[in-house]
Amino acid sequence: MGSENFTFEDIESGLMTGEIIEDYPHHQRGACCLINGRTPSGRPIHIVCTTHNTPTIVITVYEPKPPKFETPTKRSKR
Numbered sequence: 001m002g003s004e005n006f007t008f009e010d011i012e013s014g015l016m017t018g019e020i021i022e023d024y025p026h027h028q029r030g031a032c033c034l035i036n037g038r039t040p041s042g043r044p045i046h047i048v049c050t051t052h053n054t055p056t057i058v059i060t061v062y063e064p065k066p067p068k069f070e071t072p073t074k075r076s077k078r
Contacts, residue, residue: 006045006061014038014045014061021073025051032059036072044072 018037025031031052037045048059064072 004062006039006063010039010043010045011047011058011061013040014047015049015056018045018047023051036064046072 014037015035016037018035020033021036022034024033030050032048033051035047035049037047039045044064045061046064047061050057050059067076070076
C-alpha cells in the first residue's frame with residue numbers, strides 16, 4: 001500500500017466501486033478474493049481481502065500493471 005502510494009480513501013473507494021474478478025475460496029490462508037476497483041482519482045486498484053471474516057481484512061493492495069496484468073481485469077499470459 002505504502003510503496004504504491006495508496007491511501008485509506010483509495011482502498012475504501014476501490015472496495016465500494018469494485019467488483020470481484022477472482023475468488024479463492026480454498027486458499028491456504030483462508031477464503032479471499034481479488035477486487036478490481038478505482039480510486040477517487042480514477043486510478044485502477046486491486047485489493048485482495050478476506051471473504052469469510054467480519055470485519056473484512058485487507059491483505060494487500062496494488063496497481064494492476066504489466067508484466068502481471070495486460071489490463072486491470074486481464075492477467076498476462078506469461
